[in-house]
Amino acid sequence: MSMNREQVDSHDGEVSALLDRLAKSDAASAPQGFEVRIGRATAPMLESASTPPTFDFSAAASSRNDTSRIGAGSALRLAAAMALAATVGAVVVAQRGGAFSHVVAPQTQVAAAESDEALFALVGWAEGQSDDLAEIRTQTESLDKTIGGGWDLSDLLTDEGAS
């Protein structure tokens, strides 16, 4: 026979009342005077937390200066430094290639480009760096063009030498 709702509720009520008895029994099993013990043990924590802590701002500042510039973003800075060094190196090699190519001035651009290719062929062995190298190469080429555009002066010098 299935129980109706009133019977179910009354059974739940019995279990609920039993649970309350269990809760009272557990609460009553607390050792004598434990509230006082807890009060004594925790009151100092309340007082120490409520007094404002003394704070040495100068020490904190020096500590911040010592540490903050080392850790964060160091990998990024290293990558940027490497990219800059590679770019400058490529430009220097390109310039030297132009100087030692023993060709006349109008062909300096060609010699520089060949030097670029030689440089990247040299460092192309580093697998996994191809994207970075491609990026550096692009930057180098644009820089080279920029510098090349400004090197009308060398043309003038060549003209000057030729005259």
Added chain:
Amino acid sequence: MEPATLTDENQDGGGSDATQEAAQPADLAPLLASAAKGDDAAWQAVIDRYAKRVFALAKSRCRDVNVAEEITQSVFATIAIKLGAGEYLELGRFESWLFRVAANRVRDHVRRLRRNPAVGDPAALDTCAAAELERSAADPALDRLREAMSALAEADREVVELRHHGGLSFKQIAEVLGEPIGTLLARHHRALRKLRDMLEEPQSAERGLST
């Protein structure tokens, strides 16, 4: 399902004095303010008011008086530090905050014992009885209920303990556990039904044997 109201919560289950104490007492706020300023008497009054309920919650799970007292002290230490530092900002929800800390502490303790049970008894995994298991030999019905509770799902047991041992309303339990009241009401009802079934099983078995 109808949204649960505070009245519904108070009508469902709980018949003890503790379970009737759903709303936060009006004198609690000034008491907490004084305690936060370092008033020892006010702090002791807060402890006197709540320590037994926190203790009962811990004891229900741990069954060990000493462990329950340690947990209770640890809970009030956390409360003292935060209260003193002015980090109690949930005005009007002190009980929810207190029992959230207590529930977390009990959960941590159970987790620690699951990782490293102090005794070889497999029951320790369910009851976190690290030392002696204190039994209320005087009341076998409560012993059976304790055993039945250890067979409940963790989530169901937590609701039952917060409700009956912690004496919280379902609204407060919802704040403690961060779950909807409807879910908690359903979980509580399911837990009571399971407990009832488990409590009836041995009796019916005994009846069957005797006939």
